Amino acid sequence: MKQTNLFYLTIMLFIMAISIGFSSNFSSDNFSEKELEEKTENEVTDRAKSLEGFDKMMQVLTHKRCVNCHPAGDRPHQGEDSHVHNFNVQRGASNFGAPAFNCNTCHHEENNDIAGVPGAPEWSLAPREMAWEGLSRVEIARSMMDPEINGNRDLEHVVEHLTEHELVLWAWNPGVDNEGNPREKPPVSKEDYIAAVKQWAENGAVIPEK
Amino acid sequence: MKISFNINGAPQTVETDGNTPLLWIIRDVLDLKGTKFGCGKAACGACTIHVEGMQVRSCSYPAKLAEGKNITTIEGLSDGDNLHPVQQAWMEEIVPQCGYCQPGFMMATAALLEVNPNPTDEDIDNNIVNVCRCATYYRMRKAIHRAAEIKSANL
Numbered sequence: 001m002k003q004t005n006l007f008y009l010t011i012m013l014f015i016m017a018i019s020i021g022f023s024s025n026f027s028s029d030n031f032s033e034k035e036l037e038e039k040t041e042n043e044v045t046d047r048a049k050s051l052e053g054f055d056k057m058m059q060v061l062t063h064k065r066c067v068n069c070h071p072a073g074d075r076p077h078q079g080e081d082s083h084v085h086n087f088n089v090q091r092g093a094s095n096f097g098a099p100a101f102n103c104n105t106c107h108h109e110e111n112n113d114i115a116g117v118p119g120a121p122e123w124s125l126a127p128r129e130m131a132w133e134g135l136s137r138v139e140i141a142r143s144m145m146d147p148e149i150n151g152n153r154d155l156e157h158v159v160e161h162l163t164e165h166e167l168v169l170w171a172w173n174p175g176v177d178n179e180g181n182p183r184e185k186p187p188v189s190k191e192d193y194i195a196a197v198k199q200w201a202e203n204g205a206v207i208p209e210k
Numbered sequence: 211m212k213i214s215f216n217i218n219g220a221p222q223t224v225e226t227d228g229n230t231p232l233l234w235i236i237r238d239v240l241d242l243k244g245t246k247f248g249c250g251k252a253a254c255g256a257c258t259i260h261v262e263g264m265q266v267r268s269c270s271y272p273a274k275l276a277e278g279k280n281i282t283t284i285e286g287l288s289d290g291d292n293l294h295p296v297q298q299a300w301m302e303e304i305v306p307q308c309g310y311c312q313p314g315f316m317m318a319t320a321a322l323l324e325v326n327p328n329p330t331d332e333d334i335d336n337n338i339v340n341v342c343r344c345a346t347y348y349r350m351r352k353a354i355h356r357a358a359e360i361k362s363a364n365l
Binding site: 105106108114116117 | 231253267270275321324325333337
């Protein structure tokens with residue numbers, strides 16, 4: 001009888017030992033406690049890096065060189081004081097002005113420093129859905145990442161637009177105004193901005209709560 | 211640099227700095243004085259011409275962009291002796307006062323009628339934004355509507 005009890009006890013202990021082994025292995029998605037700690041630390045680091053990129057990127061995207069052509073209404077803005085564009089300039093059906101008085105009546109593929117008229121390829125307004133005027137930086141980022149209003153762009157294409165489009169990069173080559181005064185550039189250099197956009201995107205494209 | 215283009219239906223080649231405003235090529239090199247210098251800042255519209263049928267401020271249009279393009283100035287608006295409907299309407303309504311800005315207005319109007327044969331007052335406000343210091347705007351508005359009538363009657 002004693003021998004039988006000892007046998008059952010041994011079997012039970014063996015099963016318990018195996019159960020504990022399994023449960024400790026799977027309780028943390030196959031990560032040891034140390035690995036889990038490292039993973040969490042990495043996630044925190046990635047988020048911090050992404051947010052650091054976000055802060056720098058948004059210093060540019062909220063600058064007048066960007067927002068003047070992302071107006072909330074149907075009139076572009078212009079100048080250092082972002083006044084409504086002179087000459088009754090309208091958005092038009094294609095974000096390119098009125099049918100017979102469009103952006104290319106005055107703006108061409110490059111700045112004209114003789115007349116003080118700015119220019120870059122594809123000079124036009126951002127679509128109405130992409131209005132940034134009056135939005136917070138978080139709201140701008142959310143709208144920028146929403147495929148329903150960003151022209152169905154995924155993150156890769158958002159980054160491409162932000163870092164390669166000649167009209168976006170014109171912000172660092174804004175030319176002079178009609179009195180010969182240089183237009184203000186964004187507060188971050190072009191190289192730092194491009195690096196910041198990539199840092200933000202590659203580390204999770206985190207958008208803060210506020 | 212050498213720049214070749216068609217102006218008022220005739221080919222032209224000019225030797226110039228590519229950044230020279232096309233206005234000065236038209237006036238000083240080609241001696242077509244109908245296109246006027248007003249502000250030099252693409253603001254007043256006195257220098258308006260057509261490039262490929264669209265209105266352009268020639269004071270802010272670098273000559274190098276004209277390469278291979280079709281340019282029309284006020285001198286080329288009529289079809290020989292047949293006045294353009296805009297020119298006929300301008301005469302009928304006796305629009306000009308001093309006249310200096312009128313070629314620009316007429317070129318802008320002709321461009322508008324090509325894309326909008328029957329413009330409303332709002333269409334006129336949104337597409338014809340030139341400046342007239344004699345304030346002939348009221349007569350111009352009448353003339354633009356009249357030009358639309360003449361043009362559609364001619365079709």
